[in-house]
Amino acid sequence: MKRYKTGISQPILPSEITPESVYRDRRRFMQAALSVAAIPMVGFPSLAGAAEYDIPADLPRYKGPLWLQQKLADAVRNNDFSTSEALAPYYDAITHNNFYEFGTDKRDPVRNAQGFVTDPWKVEISGEVAKPGSYNLEDILAPHALEDRVYRLRCVEAWSMVIPWLGFPLADLIKRFEPTSKAKYVQFTTLMDKDQMPGQRGFFGTIKWPYVEGLRMDEAMNPLTLMAVGLYGNALPPQNGAPLRLVVPWKYGFKSIKSIVRIHFSDTIPATSWNDIAPDEYGFYANVNPQVDHPRWSQATERRLPSSLLTPNIIDTLPFNGYADQVAHLYRGMDLTKWF
C-alpha cells in the first residue's frame, strides 16, 4: 500500500476559496446554473468526450477557480493529438516536478507550492502585437474550448512520462492579439514572487529569476503547441505550473514554462533561462534529439516513468520525441547538431 507522504494535506486550497468577484456575482451565477440545469440532459455529445482518470481517493484533485470548473468539465479528448501509451500514475505526475522556483529536488514543488495563489491571475501581452495589455486569465481563456490531449513529456535529464493535459492551441491565443509582421519570436515569463517562491530567494542558484523561455513564431503556431490549464481532468496543481503553462511536446521539458505571467513578441531571438546558464548544454531550440547528446550525458535512451527498480523501463528516445511527422518540417535545412 502506497503511503502518500507528500505534504499535500492542506485542508483548504487557495484555489477552492471563492474569490470575491465570484462571491459578489453569486446570485447571477446561481441563476445561470439553474437555467442550465433546467434543460433536459439529452443529446449533449460533448459530455461523452470527457475522459475519466484513475485518481486515488486519498490524493487531492485540484478544482481550480469556479469560472474554470465548467470549462474543465467540458473538455473533449482530441485523439488526433494524443498518444495511446500508458499514462503516468496521477501520483507521479503531481509529485515529481522540476519547478525550481519551489526547490530543486523533484519532491520540493509538491511540498512547497500548496499555498501558491493562482487566482486572480493576470497575463501581460506585450511587444509586436496590435492588442497589447494586461489581461485577466479568465478573459484570456474565455473564448477557448479546452481539449484533452495525451502527450509524451521528455525531460532533458533523460526520464519521461505520459501526461493527459487540458488546454488549447497556443496558436488560437496568439491570433487574438494580432501579432505584427515583426513578431518573429515569442517569449514567456514565469511569475517572479520571492514571498511565494522559496527557490527565488536562494543565493546559490545559477538561474537569473524570473524564468524565461521562448519559441520561434512558427513553433508557437504549430497545432501541437498547447497552453495548458489542467491535467488528468482537473485544474493544474500549483506544482505543475498553475494556472497557465506551456506544453511543447517535441522539446525537452524545460521549454514548457510554468505559471506564465507575460507573453512577449519580438523580432529578435529572446533570452531563455537554461541557455543563459549553459549555452553549450542547453540550446534555444532544445528539440528532443537522440543524435545530439547533452555534453554530460547521452540522450539516446530515456527511462519512462514509472520505472521498476530491477527492470528499468529504458526505451529509445525518438527524434522530436516521436512528433517528427508534425514538426520536422519546421527545421528543414537546419543543422540540428548546431541548432540543438
Add this chain to the structure above:
Amino acid sequence: MTPVERIGLIRWWLIFLLLLLPLGLLLEGLLTDDLGADPAKYIVKELGFWALCWLWLTLAVTPSRKLFGWRWLARYRRMFGLYAFFYGLLHLLAFATFLLGWRWDILITELTKRPYIVVGSVALLLLLPLAVTSTQGMQRRLGKRWKKLHALIYPASLLVMLHFLWQIRADFLQQLIFAILLALLLGYRLYLKRLS
C-alpha cells in the same frame, strides 16, 4: 569486561549503527514505497551523497585529533573509510542496476559520454585497495608501505569532489559546502607538511 571497555563497545555500536542509518532509511522508504515517483534516481543520489559524507568524515579524523585532541575518533577511522567504500560501491551497483538495467550497450556509451561516471568509478577503484588492506594484519604486513598506499584517499577524494561538481544544474550550495570542507581538510595537511 571493565566499565571503560563496556562504554567503548557501546560507543562503537552506536557509531556503527549511526552510519548505517541512511541505508536503513532508504530500505524503509523502499519497502513502504515512499521514495517518490523515481525511486531509482533517488536511491542512487542518496547512496552517493552518503559515500561522500563518510569519505569526508574519514579525512576529518586526523585534523580533529590534532586540533581538538579527539584521540578517541582515531579508533573509528577504519570504520568510516570502509563505510565510505561500502556506500560508494552500493552507489555504483544501484546506478548500473536501477538506472541502466545492466544494459552493456548503454553502460559503454555512458562510460564514454558521461565523464563524471569515469571519474567516480576511478575514485572507487582507488579506494578498493584501501578497503582490502584495512585490516590490522595487512597494516602490519605492509609496514611503511601501508601509509603510502593509504595516501590514495587524497586523489580519490579530489576525484569524488570533481564527480560531485559535475552534477551541478542550477543550485551549487551543497557542492560549495563540500568543496570548502575538502579544501580545509586537505589544506590542513599541506600546512602540517610545511611546518615539519
